[in-house]
Amino acid sequence: MNAADLQTRCARVPFFRFLDFSVTEMTNDCVVASMPFAERHIGNPVLDTYHGGIISSFMEAAASLCLFDDWEQKRLKPINLSVDFLRPSLPGKTLNARAVISRRGRRTASIEAIAWQEDVAKPVAAGRFHFLLV
Amino acid sequence: MTEIDDAARFERVARFLSTRRKGLIAAMNLKPERADRHGVVIRMPHNPDFCVDEEGTLLHGGILTALLDTSFGMVNFLAIEDVQTMATLDLRVEYLRPAQSRADVMVFAECYRQTRHIAFCSGKVWFDGASGEEVARGAASFALTRGESGPRSMLGAEAAAL
Numbered sequence: 001m002n003a004a005d006l007q008t009r010c011a012r013v014p015f016f017r018f019l020d021f022s023v024t025e026m027t028n029d030c031v032v033a034s035m036p037f038a039e040r041h042i043g044n045p046v047l048d049t050y051h052g053g054i055i056s057s058f059m060e061a062a063a064s065l066c067l068f069d070d071w072e073q074k075r076l077k078p079i080n081l082s083v084d085f086l087r088p089s090l091p092g093k094t095l096n097a098r099a100v101i102s103r104r105g106r107r108t109a110s111i112e113a114i115a116w117q118e119d120v121a122k123p124v125a126a127g128r129f130h131f132l133l134v
Numbered sequence: 135m136t137e138i139d140d141a142a143r144f145e146r147v148a149r150f151l152s153t154r155r156k157g158l159i160a161a162m163n164l165k166p167e168r169a170d171r172h173g174v175v176i177r178m179p180h181n182p183d184f185c186v187d188e189e190g191t192l193l194h195g196g197i198l199t200a201l202l203d204t205s206f207g208m209v210n211f212l213a214i215e216d217v218q219t220m221a222t223l224d225l226r227v228e229y230l231r232p233a234q235s236r237a238d239v240m241v242f243a244e245c246y247r248q249t250r251h252i253a254f255c256s257g258k259v260w261f262d263g264a265s266g267e268e269v270a271r272g273a274a275s276f277a278l279t280r281g282e283s284g285p286r287s288m289l290g291a292e293a294a295a296l
Contacts, residue, residue, distance in 0.1 A: 003272070012188065013185065013186050014162065014182055014183050014184070014187075014188065015184050015185060015186055015188070015193075015194035015196065015197065017183075018183045018184065019156060019196075021199075039156050040156075040157065040158060040160075040161045041157070041158060042156055042157030042158060043158060043159075044157075045154065045155070045156055045157050049202075050204070051157065051158040051159070051200060052175055052200075052203045052222050052225060053158065053196065053197070053199050053200020053201070053203040053204065054200060056197060056199045056203070056225060056227075057194065057196025057197065057200060058196075060194075060195060060199070061194075063221065069293045070246050074138065075186075075192075077229070077232070078195045078227060078229045079228070080226070080227060080228045080229060081195075081199065081225075081226065081227050082224065082225070083224060083225045083226075084223065085221065085222045085223065085224065085225070088221075090191075103277045111254045130292060131205075
């Protein structure tokens with residue numbers, strides 16, 4: 001499976017189409033995705049910044065894609081998440097997410113993800129996501 | 135600090151939601167159910183765009199996280215006087231069971247502690263009707279900047295919120 005195959009599978013998920021991101025990189029334990037700014041992503045209608053829930057959802061989506069084989073075969077079940085919001089998002093700018101597997105056990109997996117815009121060294125948010133694999 | 139009554143609380147939430155013309159909150163089509171000193175209850179009509187399956191029966195967890203985050207913002211507007219800015223420090227969510235239903239989603243949120251600088255919120259999500267079992271639970275902390283005392287402007291707080 002490569003990033004393009006993963007993208008094809010993402011297109012079948014209505015909520016992923018709502019987020020409208022592209023998978024740009026994929027390795028054994030890491031997924032990078034890119035989400036262009038859209039009006040429906042706005043949280044603050046005056047500043048036009050991203051909704052925190054959209055940032056979290058995008059990171060969760062990227063995190064789940066790290067486990068794409070489980071995601072395909074069984075319905076991957078999210079257990080919980082914790083997201084820190086580190087700086088305000090910039091209006092009108094693409095949001096990127098990188099998710100990396102921290103631990104993949106037989107029953108559960110832990111994924112770390114960050115979201116950033118123009119500079120990966122200045123993340124907008126960082127989070128941890130747990131999934132049930134059985 | 136002027137205490138507002140429950141009718142005024144409900145009116146503030148209703149006005150906030152009904153005047154949204156863009157962004158995720160408008161897309162979620164939220165309806166106020168209850169607003170009082172204990173917190174807020176908001177309804178999100180079922181929307182297949184928020185699902186993971188083409189049949190539109192299983193909601194993605196992310197939209198429940200977004201709903202909790204939104205309701206925390208609402209309850210902070212009601213609970214806290216003189217807020218100028220409100221930045222989410224962190225957000226934690228537990229997915230307690232699969233969000234499988236075509237029923238409307240309900241969320242309850244409360245601000246259970248506020249200090250000069252920080253507000254602590256928690257909330258829960260369930261489907262309308264049926265058993266009312268919790269589908270998700272969430273908590274968040276917010277950093278507040280308080281302004282001059284005086285009438286609090288919801289738009290002002292909104293404008294400055296991160």
